[in-house]
Amino acid sequence: MGEAKRxxxxxxxxxxxxxxxxxxxxxxxxILNKYPYSPFILGFSLLTILIIDLVNYYK
Numbered sequence: 001m002g003e004a005k006r007x008x009x010x011x012x013x014x015x016x017x018x019x020x021x022x023x024x025x026x027x028x029x030x031i032l033n034k035y036p037y038s039p040f041i042l043g044f045s046l047l048t049i050l051i052i053d054l055v056n057y058y059k
Contacts, residue, residue, distance in 0.1 A: 009012065032038070 004014065
């Protein structure tokens with residue numbers, strides 16, 4: 001006997017399907033776990049670009 005028939009005989013409502021909630025936080029954690037050094041690389045590259053831009057501004 002299937003679960004649906006058993007639940008119907010017992011007077012219970014059909015079972016609700018569980019929905020997986022995907023948030024951007026989970027995606028960010030997944031990316032950071034895959035590439036752990038990416039924030040450092042991004043930060044240092046941004047810092048070098050800003051320093052080069054500052055040097056060129058004061059020339």
